Amino acid sequence: MRTLRAAAAFLRKDFLTERSYRLSFALGAAGTLSGILVFYFIDKLFGSALAPHLAPYGTGYFTYVFTATAFFGYIGTGAGAYSERLRLEQAQGTLEAVLSTPITTGAFLLALTAWNFIFATFELLVYAACAVFLFKLDLAAANWPAAALVFALSAACFASLGILSSCFVMLFKRGNPLAWVLNNFEGLLGGVYFPVTLFPPWLAAVSNLLPVTYAVRAFQLTVHKGAGLAAAGGDILALALFDLALVPASVYLFHLSIERAPAPGTLGQY
Amino acid sequence: MFIEARGIEKTFPAPAFGGGAGLRALAGLDLKAGTGITGLAGPNGSGKTTALKVLAGVLLADSGEVLADGKPESPERLRALVSYCPANPRGFYFRISAAENLRFFGALAGLPPAEAAGAAAELAPPLGLSAADLGRRFDALSEGTMQKVSLLRALSRRAPVLLLDEPFRGLDEAACAGLLGLLSGLSGSTAVVIASHDAALLGKAAGRILRITDGTNGGEAAR
Numbered sequence: 363m364r365t366l367r368a369a370a371a372f373l374r375k376d377f378l379t380e381r382s383y384r385l386s387f388a389l390g391a392a393g394t395l396s397g398i399l400v401f402y403f404i405d406k407l408f409g410s411a412l413a414p415h416l417a418p419y420g421t422g423y424f425t426y427v428f429t430a431t432a433f434f435g436y437i438g439t440g441a442g443a444y445s446e447r448l449r450l451e452q453a454q455g456t457l458e459a460v461l462s463t464p465i466t467t468g469a470f471l472l473a474l475t476a477w478n479f480i481f482a483t484f485e486l487l488v489y490a491a492c493a494v495f496l497f498k499l500d501l502a503a504a505n506w507p508a509a510a511l512v513f514a515l516s517a518a519c520f521a522s523l524g525i526l527s528s529c530f531v532m533l534f535k536r537g538n539p540l541a542w543v544l545n546n547f548e549g550l551l552g553g554v555y556f557p558v559t560l561f562p563p564w565l566a567a568v569s570n571l572l573p574v575t576y577a578v579r580a581f582q583l584t585v586h587k588g589a590g591l592a593a594a595g596g597d598i599l600a601l602a603l604f605d606l607a608l609v610p611a612s613v614y615l616f617h618l619s620i621e622r623a624p625a626p627g628t629l630g631q632y
Numbered sequence: 633m634f635i636e637a638r639g640i641e642k643t644f645p646a647p648a649f650g651g652g653a654g655l656r657a658l659a660g661l662d663l664k665a666g667t668g669i670t671g672l673a674g675p676n677g678s679g680k681t682t683a684l685k686v687l688a689g690v691l692l693a694d695s696g697e698v699l700a701d702g703k704p705e706s707p708e709r710l711r712a713l714v715s716y717c718p719a720n721p722r723g724f725y726f727r728i729s730a731a732e733n734l735r736f737f738g739a740l741a742g743l744p745p746a747e748a749a750g751a752a753a754e755l756a757p758p759l760g761l762s763a764a765d766l767g768r769r770f771d772a773l774s775e776g777t778m779q780k781v782s783l784l785r786a787l788s789r790r791a792p793v794l795l796l797d798e799p800f801r802g803l804d805e806a807a808c809a810g811l812l813g814l815l816s817g818l819s820g821s822t823a824v825v826i827a828s829h830d831a832a833l834l835g836k837a838a839g840r841i842l843r844i845t846d847g848t849n850g851g852e853a854a855r
Contacts, residue, residue, distance in 0.1 A: 364742055367739050367742070367744075368739060368740055371735070371736045371740060372736075373738035374732075374735075375725060375732065375736045378727070378728045378732060379725060379727045379728055382728070382769075383725040383727075454725070454726070455720075455722050455723050456723050456724065456725060458690060458718070459718070459723030459724070460739065460740060461690070461711075461738075462688060462689075462690045462716050462718075463711060463737065463740035463741045464708070464709060464711045464712035464740075465740045466708075466814060475803065496635070505720055534851060590696070594823075621707075624689075624690060624691050624692045625691075625692040625709065
């Protein structure tokens with residue numbers, strides 16, 4: 363009950379805050395659409411050159427990148443939102459006030475990014491509406507239960523990475539090596555904007571170390587080829603193993619960082 | 633309820649790679665405050681704020697313990713028992729109203745919205761806060777009004793222990809009188825600890841005043 367009340371309080375506060383920046387609020391929603399159009403025209407120009415690499419997914423470039431961007435946009439929220447929100451709380455001087463209350467680590471984790479996930483869900487719906495009504499993408503082959511499983515496993519995995527990343531913010535304020543990797547390399551090396559089969563072997567090996575590679579590939583296969591547990595099983599297993607390691611580790615380390623942060627007396631610093 | 637600090641030591645470490653020595657803020661502080669109002673006096677840097685933060689569970693001591701009703705308590709439990717009003721009234725969300733801030737922090741402390749609003753409506757008038765003040769965006773408030781909202785946030789939790797750091801700072805005469813009245817009303821049921829440099833107001837508020845010197849208890853101050 364307390365956790366839900368805390369989450370509702372954060373949601374209301376963040377909504378009111380976002381609404382107070384009216385232009386930014388409107389531009390945020392419009393920006394979702396402009397990003398899609400860039401890829402639409404790239405497809406017109408270069409789409410056919412990528413056809414051999416897209417054959418396993420049974421789709422064209424625009425549909426591939428549209429799906430991956432929508433998917434990555436949502437799961438990427440988990441990766442970026444925790445550290446971003448925590449940093450904001452530090453910078454505006456409210457972190458110490460929030461952590462002076464009896465809020466638990468679990469409630470704080472859930473509440474801190476609740477608004478980001480709500481907004482990401484809204485963006486996902488915009489993508490879905492555009493896919494169906496504007497671009498008339500053919501998603502008839504999709505295996506939605508398998509896609510939902512991939513989605514859930516991927517969201518948990520990226521939220522864990524985001525929580526781990528926020529531990530750095532809690533302890534060091536600025537200088538977050540995990541966020542740097544997530545921001546600069548996940549989209550590039552994970553096959554969001556083009557299939558990873560384009561990479562030379564050494565870069566493909568690096569790409570195989572990242573959970574996003576498995577997440578994007580599995581999601582593309584389930585949505586465009588209707589792949590189930592048999593065809594996408596390897597990627598789904600990899601995601602499950604990432605989750606098994608990352609979810610408990612991230613929650614434990616975040617709890618530890620919350621517990622330890624008051625020791626040097628820097629909760630109020632930024 | 634009484635709250636007690638036993639042998640609290642706290643040194644703020646020097647920044648990593650920054651050189652220099654750490655800052656010793658508390659050097660074995662012993663302090664006990666029961667139901668009623670206890671004042672904390674002492675020069676700048678003597679350790680008053682550090683002591684309050686350790687008692688509130690906001691800051692971890694290097695050694696020593698904090699007890700509530702004689703039982704050692706974890707920082708997590710202290711945050712549930714203690715309501716803390718910091719000296720700086722800026723730990724609020726500036727883009728939303730004072731009332732929304734109170735609703736938010738009330739929810740984190742476990743208060744349903746109606747209860748938080750009820751507490752604000754009851755406690756605001758003695759501090760000279762109007763409904764219009766509470767409806768105003770926080771960044772549109774004067775420094776003194778921010779301080780009143782900060783006091784309201786701490787008071788409305790109705791926690792068994794209330795710690796106020798420089799509560800009179802920025803308040804006008806009427807608000808100081810209103811605060812003294814509110815604290816007097818609480819003194820029969822709540823352990824209130826006030827740190828202040830305003831000797832006159834501290835004298836009016838507190839039944840006894842402890843002096844902190846160089847991070848240790850310097851005994852009771854003369855009245």
